Each structure stands twice: as C-alpha cells, then as structure tokens.
Amino acid sequence: MTNPLEPARLQAALDEIHRAGIPGVFTEVRDGDRLWRGAAGVADIETGRPVTADMRHRVGSITKTFTAAAVLQQVESGQLDLDTSIGHYLPKLVPGARGEAVTVRMLINHTSGLAEYLPYAYPSLAAFPAVAETRPDSLDENRHTRFDPLELIELGVSAPAVGTPGGTPGIYSNTNYLLLCRLLELVTGTTAEKCITRNVIERAGLRDTELPEGTRVDGPHSRIYEAWFGMLEPPRDYSDFDMSWVGPAASLISTVADLNRFFALLLAGEIVDRSSLAQMQHTVPVISFEGKTIEYGLGLHRIEVPGHGMFWGHDGSVWGAGAISMTRADGARQFSAAINMQRWNRLDERGRPQPHPIDGALSAFYRLVM
Template sequence: MDGVHRAGMPGLFAEVRDGDRTWRGASGVADLATGRPVRPDMRQRVGSITKSFTAAAVMQQVEQGRIRLDAPIGGYLPHLVPGERGQKITVRMLLNHTSGLPDYIPYAFPSIRQYPSPQASASLDENRFRHFRPAELIELGLAAPPAGEPGGPIGVYSNTNYQLLGQLLERVTGTTAEEYITRNVIQRAGLRHTEFPAGTRINGPHARMYESLYGAIDPPRDYSVYDMSWTGTGAALVSTMEDVNRFYGKLLAGEIVSRSSLAQMQRTVPVRALDGTMINYGLGLHKVSVEGCGTFWGSDGTVWGARTMALTRDDGKRQMSVALNLERWNKPDSSGKPQPHPIDGALSALYRQAMCGDTTAQRGEDTP
C-alpha cells in the first residue's frame, strides 16, 4: 500500500481477510491540503459495487415470484421501455449488460466527450448539485444510438440497465429501490456503515475524492461533495471496506439470496467495460481468475474521484476490499490515449498480494 501511495495515489485504505484472520491498513492522506491521514475505517463512495446489491435485491424478488429473469422489461415498465425494444430486452439482459442499451453518462455529462481538453470537466462541476430523476437518465440512454442487439453474445456495460432495475424494484415492491435494498440487503447482511446518501455529503469519516479525468483536471479536483442521483441504484452507495467484505462474504455463502439464485448470478458473459476492457460479468458480479490463487467474485466501482475494488474467493476464505481517493490518473499521449502510470503497477502488486498472500503470485489474464 505504501508503494501505491509513493507511486502517486494520495491515499488508500483496505481490509483483507484470510479465513478467521483480518488485516486492515491505510497509507497516505485523506486531504492533500491539510495532510490529514487516511484511516482503514473510513467511508467511501463505492461506485458500481452498488450493482451487486441491486442485483441481489432483484434476485430476492425472483425467488418470491414477482420478477421473472427472462420476462421482457416492457411487461413491467412499458412507459419506460415501450414497443419492440421493451419486448426484446429481458430482466436478465439488464442484469448482465447484454440489453444493447448504451450508457447515459456521456449524455448526462456531455463535456467529457471533449477529452482531453481542459473543458472536459465542465459537466462534472455543473452537475455537482443537480438532481436527476431516474426516468430522465433512462430516457437519455434509450435516445442514444444502441450499443448492440438485445441478447447479443458480447455485452456492453451500461448504467442505463441498473437505472431500469431500480425502477423495476420500485414497481414490484411498492417502495423505492433504495428503501428495499436497505431493508432486505444491507440490513440482512448486518452492515452498519453502508447507506444510500441522503444528501450531497458523506456521513462519517471519509477522504476527499480527487478526480484527474485523464489529465484534463490538473491539479485533480475534490468531488467528495456531490449529488449522487446521477447514478442511484447503479453506483451511489457509501460503505466501508469492512462492510463490503462482509456483504460479499454473506452473498457468496448463500445468506442474501438462495444458492440457486447465486448460481444464476455467477453465470457470466463477456462484457465490454466502460474503459474498453473485456470482463467476465454475471448478474451484478464480476468474475476474476488469478493463476495459482483461484477464482474471485465481486466488483470494482468508480465515481468522480474515487475507486474501490472488492473481490472474494469462491470459497469465501480470502477477501480484499481496497479504496482509493484519486481516479482516472493516467495522462494522455499526443494522440489523446491514456498512458501507463506507476500507480498501475503498484496497484497490481497490491492486488496480487492481497488475493494470493504473497508478492510472487503470477498475474492471471483477468486480474484487475
């Protein structure tokens, strides 16, 4: 962790579990201006780790017969996904990103398409206190050019899918998705420091969150105060590394959803992530195979200024959750392509040691 900090990460903190043993640590600063240090128990905006919580909530409703995985979303939400598209796209396709619906973020934050210009950050500032409605974000995604055909062999990662799943949960439970997830996933897992934020600030001790936007914001800007309605049931959760590990441990032990539901969640397809890389994605779960160390399940998560990586080995005995307070640190070359940074290699070494227990473990092709 000190190596990641020395490589340029302002601050990071983590929890690693190995059987009955738990290690927690932190390195660096939570605030560049004051030098306030990071602590292992700090809260973090965990980004798309939220999707695992949302998917678990959907699977609970599948178990109760209120949702069918292979039913068309248009049957539940005809006002949001009307016509032929609503009949072709199923709930499963939303969960595993094979719906063909594009991500709405480039349209909700249009200035980021101006990267690598310094003006690329304009939308981040303009939307800091803007409150989006889910239907508004869904409409942006549906109006954009399709990312593929529904049910295609290769998925395309899209936050539009998980906005729709939030609306589906509201439709079948009669309460907001955030309230349902809080009662039936967060509380069921016994998490004490995990919540959907009620306002623009994070409750409790936390680090400032520095966004570089691939060098377009220099020096990086703090976005820890932000209205998270732009991502909602896709990536808005605040949590701690202890809580995140506890959640994935309970999920993989069959204590949040049934074993048969978990098996459905672990059926993966190839999905192109937002950064262009290929990942193995199930229903709200990312599969990572590490040579010599086993198969891990979990998710990474990014929001403006923060990244979190959480992975649990399939036997539940080895877990890691790591929080970073700088995001999109890779600066571009003359063609605009982000270039490798020392942080990348230092993070890989940290992840390998956290997952495998030593620094000599070989990196598998799916290793984050």
C-alpha cells in the same frame, strides 16, 4: 491454495500505491479467521490528515451487486422473472419491439444493448469513450444537480443502441441498472433505495453502509480527487456531490469491512439463495467503461488468479473515488480496498491513456492479496 497474511509485505504494497501518486489508500484483507487492515497516505491533501482503514467511502459500481441481489430476491419470491421482457413490466420506459426483446437478465448482465446515458446528461462528456475529445466542465456544472432517473433512462433508451439484445460482448451501461431500480419500485411499492436498504444492507447487518440522500459523506471519510486524464491539474476535490446522476446504480457509501462482510454473506448463500447465486455467477463477456473485456454475471465480476483460484466481486468508481472488493470462491481469502483519486492516466498524442506507476502499484497489491 493460499498464502498466509504477511502484514509487512501488505503494508509495503500499500505504501507503494501512495508513493506512485494516489493520495490515500486503505484496505481490509481476510484469510480464514485472520484479518489485516491497513492504510497509507492522506485523506486530505491540504491538511495532511491521514487516511485510516475504518473510513466511509463512495464505492461506485460495487452498488450494482447490491441492486442485483435485491432483484434476485424478488425473482425468488415470484414477483419478477429473469427471462421476461422489460417491456412486459415497464412498457412506457422501453416501448415497442426493443422492450419486448430486452429481458430482466439482459439488464443485470449488461447485454441489453441499451446505451449509457451519462454522455448525454453531461454535455462535455458527449464524445466518450473518445476521452481526448471530452472535457471535465460538466462535473463542476452538475455538482448539485438533482437528476430525475426517468429522464436519465429516457436519454439512454433513446440513444443509438450499442448492441443487439442478448448479444455478446455486452456493453456496460448504467441505464440498465436505473431500469432495474424502477422494476424494484414497481414490485415492492417502495423506492429502490428503501428496498435495497431493508432487504440487502440491513439483512447483511452492514452498519456503515447506505444509499445517501444528501451530497456529503457522513462520518469519518476521505476527501476524493478527480484528475480526468490530466485535464484537472491539480486533481479537483469532488467530496461534496449530488449522486442522483447514478442513484442505486453506483451511489453506495460503505467501508472496506462492510464490503467484505457483504460479499462473504452473498457468496455463502445468505443474501440470495443458492440457485439465485448460481444465476449471478453465470458470466458473459462484457466491455467495461475502460474498454476492457471482463467476465460479468448478474452483478458479479469474475477474476481467475492462476494458482490461487477464482474470485468474485465488483469494482467501482465515481468522480474522485474508487473501490474494489473480491472474494475467493471458497470464501477463505477476500479483500476490499479504496482509493481517493481517479483517472490519473494522462493521454498520449493519439488520445490514449498512458501507463502510470499507479497502475503497476495497484496490480502488484491485487496480486499479493489474492
């Protein structure tokens, strides 16, 4: 069912990711009680400072698993019901018939039909997902913009629907998770950030994980570089960025060690109970930002690896930073990895992202560790 850890092969696979074009990559791989950490490349292109496996990093939508777990805890305590409408709880944010049709469950598994707000908040991304018609200007313009989450929600709710409530495939949307954050505030009387920190991050004993208040990453970290499909050349440093454009939908800072610890505890039934975990692992097809159909549950993504079992976890990206964390169903094999560049694929004459050696190097590493 599993292959033993082979440090030389693992390091060689990381080195290949760096050679393919990622400035820096780092990981932690666990197999039973065995542990391997590795890194390749640089944390700073200008200085050549090396990347190390203990660095803190923006992990993007892996945050959604933390937020989903916090919501499931409120379901366990009777404060929320998965199949009650969002209109019952937040009638002013999702009014009328749509609010009555969209349930809490549909928000968590992205089958609400609510549109992504980002192309409306960032004007130069208005044509997304037609990436050839987008420009990265809005990224610079909003480096230090403090977005109001209620205004972002309104943009997503007022946009044309992308699906029928409960219909599949679902469409991945940050609007769903900002609404879940408002739900957490409603039933706990505190901010979503404080709720997730107290009930999930601290409960799991994650010492290097936080939902940031400022625009920088504290402690040892890598600079992060955004290429936006070759339109930013050289890739631009977005290490200093106000993350209110996603909040507790994708702003988490963590380490690969903390991510492995979190998913190990979650899948062992120690963050939410076993019945809640079963709900999280009930998947539906969802179309990701990249246009791929994935098997998505309540904040968990499922991957089947032929001959090596089923893995659960999440991946994520923000401007310049990417991460993934996957744990096998039996808990015996898991890995978390982080990279410090995003959207490296250039576009062909039809505006489609072209294959890049980075894609193959990352896939080879994922196959090896899983």
